[in-house]
Amino acid sequence: MIKVLAACGNGMGSSMIIKMKIKQVFQELEIPCQIDHSSVGQARGSENNYDIIFCALNFKGQFVDDKKAKIVYLQNLMSDAEIREGAKKALDL
Amino acid sequence: MDFIVNVFLEFVNKFLGQAPLLIGTVVFLGYLLLGKKIYEALAGFIKAYVGFKILQVGTGGLVGTFRPIITSLTDKFNVTALVIDPYFGQTSAEVGLDFVDSLQFIGIVMLIGFAWNILLVLFRKFTKIRTLFITGHIMYQQSAVLLWALYWVIYSATGEPVSMFLVVVTGILIGTYWSVASNLLIEPTQDVTDGAGFTIGHQQMFGSWLVYQFSKVIGNKENDINDNHMAGFMSIFNDNVVSNVLIMSIFIGTIMFIVGPEAFNFNTSKYWFVTYIFERVAFFAVYITIIQLGVRMFVTELTASFQGISEKLLPGSVPAVDCAVTFGFSPNAPTYGFIFGFLGQMIAIGTLIVIKSPVIIIAGFICLFFDNGTLAVYANKAGGRRAAIIVPFLSGLIQVFGSALVLSFLVDSEGIIGWMGMFDWATLWAGTVILSNYIGIAVPILLIAGLLIVPQIQYSKSNKENYFTNMKY
Numbered sequence A: 001m002i003k004v005l006a007a008c009g010n011g012m013g014s015s016m017i018i019k020m021k022i023k024q025v026f027q028e029l030e031i032p033c034q035i036d037h038s039s040v041g042q043a044r045g046s047e048n049n050y051d052i053i054f055c056a057l058n059f060k061g062q063f064v065d066d067k068k069a070k071i072v073y074l075q076n077l078m079s080d081a082e083i084r085e086g087a088k089k090a091l092d093l
Numbered sequence B: 001m002d003f004i005v006n007v008f009l010e011f012v013n014k015f016l017g018q019a020p021l022l023i024g025t026v027v028f029l030g031y032l033l034l035g036k037k038i039y040e041a042l043a044g045f046i047k048a049y050v051g052f053k054i055l056q057v058g059t060g061g062l063v064g065t066f067r068p069i070i071t072s073l074t075d076k077f078n079v080t081a082l083v084i085d086p087y088f089g090q091t092s093a094e095v096g097l098d099f100v101d102s103l104q105f106i107g108i109v110m111l112i113g114f115a116w117n118i119l120l121v122l123f124r125k126f127t128k129i130r131t132l133f134i135t136g137h138i139m140y141q142q143s144a145v146l147l148w149a150l151y152w153v154i155y156s157a158t159g160e161p162v163s164m165f166l167v168v169v170t171g172i173l174i175g176t177y178w179s180v181a182s183n184l185l186i187e188p189t190q191d192v193t194d195g196a197g198f199t200i201g202h203q204q205m206f207g208s209w210l211v212y213q214f215s216k217v218i219g220n221k222e223n224d225i226n227d228n229h230m231a232g233f234m235s236i237f238n239d240n241v242v243s244n245v246l247i248m249s250i251f252i253g254t255i256m257f258i259v260g261p262e263a264f265n266f267n268t269s270k271y272w273f274v275t276y277i278f279e280r281v282a283f284f285a286v287y288i289t290i291i292q293l294g295v296r297m298f299v300t301e302l303t304a305s306f307q308g309i310s311e312k313l314l315p316g317s318v319p320a321v322d323c324a325v326t327f328g329f330s331p332n333a334p335t336y337g338f339i340f341g342f343l344g345q346m347i348a349i350g351t352l353i354v355i356k357s358p359v360i361i362i363a364g365f366i367c368l369f370f371d372n373g374t375l376a377v378y379a380n381k382a383g384g385r386r387a388a389i390i391v392p393f394l395s396g397l398i399q400v401f402g403s404a405l406v407l408s409f410l411v412d413s414e415g416i417i418g419w420m421g422m423f424d425w426a427t428l429w430a431g432t433v434i435l436s437n438y439i440g441i442a443v444p445i446l447l448i449a450g451l452l453i454v455p456q457i458q459y460s461k462s463n464k465e466n467y468f469t470n471m472k473y
Helices: A013-028 A080-090 B002-016 B019-033 B038-077 B086-099 B105-122 B136-158 B164-184 B186-193 B205-218 B232-238 B240-259 B273-313 B323-329 B333-354 B365-410 B428-439 B442-460
Strands: A002-008 A033-039 A052-056 A070-074 B080-084 B131-133 B318-321 B359-363
Touching: A002 A013, A013 A033, A013 A052, A013 A080, A013 B273, A013 B318, A013 B323, A033 B273, A052 A080, A052 B323, A070 A080, B002 B019, B019 B038, B019 B105, B019 B273, B038 B080, B038 B086, B038 B240, B038 B273, B080 B086, B080 B365, B086 B105, B086 B136, B086 B273, B086 B365, B105 B131, B105 B136, B105 B164, B131 B164, B136 B164, B136 B273, B136 B365, B136 B428, B164 B186, B164 B205, B164 B318, B164 B442, B186 B205, B186 B323, B186 B365, B205 B365, B240 B273, B240 B359, B240 B365, B323 B333, B323 B365, B333 B359, B333 B365, B359 B365, B365 B428, B428 B442
Parallel strands: A002 A033, A002 A052, A052 A070, B080 B359, B131 B318
Antiparallel strands: none
């Protein structure tokens, strides 16, 4: 079970949208996953609890990237294609 | 007969009338309608209920921290200081409505609004409306504030709870706003995002459209602000705990210094005045975090059930989402919006103090960052750096003056601590509330009709062939 986190500024608006899209992408890739969402502030420090963290490009630098989680920065939070590409890269597919 | 009436009243007062029970039930039914198992629906009910109670803890804490400080200022100088921030507006609405036993109507307004939005999109060939508003926490906030404000200016003198008539009118009105305003912003958002296929569902859609048109005229879009790098320290504002504490330190700290330590009852053997001030200020971040935690919990459940319903009914509609989604396309915009918006708001607040306005405004972080940041995104796209500087500055002035004006009509509401303050709320809704104060319920009703004309005009001016299909999504 891949553990994924969707993070945004407030932990409400954008992260929920990304979460729904991630769910669809993983369903298409047929990979079981558990997806949480939170604010970036709360997500910092959780890099070892997740396999992948998705967030917007403007949060670059907020996460430590040598921990367990692969950080995927999205320019367009609404783009299924960008999420799919990011997920595949993070999972080495 | 009496028995039936009593049972009904019991049901209304002890079930429908209890906001967390109502929201939990809606989630429960929504999940069942989506074909979820009964235990999943039950879990949804619990999350929605508990989330709402957490929200109430946060709301109580925010009012409890802030009211004594405002009161101390009022006692000393006869001015009422109020914050322009959506969470303060939402809290004021909840407290004000609860005082007349009407808290549960917020959820009903939101449901009516959502259902109306769905209806308008279902008949898009006639209504020319293509968007579905799905930013749940915003929908809740706006339903609360509009219901409270309209109730207060039109009916509060009666002391009666909110009437079903007002609930229905407000629901249809806010649902119309969600549909029409986000539909209006589709084409500018396609420009900003290079055709990403969504629009904004937040608090400044009309503002963003206005700003986009205005910036074309006053600016030069070739000078894009994203072509150069911005100062690193701005990144601390990405965290709203930090930003809330910093901003509140400036404002509340100043107020508490002006009022003086004697006005506050604090244990002088454990605190210096400065550390006491800092602790008070930090409580804002504490309670706003709690409010957000609660809202996130129940809105997640509501939105999940809404999403399913809308996906089944409206394939191909354009989603209206949180404004922060545009920041990825224009990373320097929030900074410009924040800095020049702050300048504008400071000047406006200073003016209010100098002219001895009975209401003075305290700047809120969300208005400064999210609202002005979004306006800066559209301003920059249409008018480059010059627009990205001028627009947030003007918006800062408008946010403060518009909010101060409408607040002067709401200031006696029980437990009031602020107003939404976001652009559309300092303009369109401030105006609506003020006019309703003088003319009554006719204003919101006429506004519904007026708003519905907008997409018709929009369609008639558009390239009709691809009006419904230009979303490369």
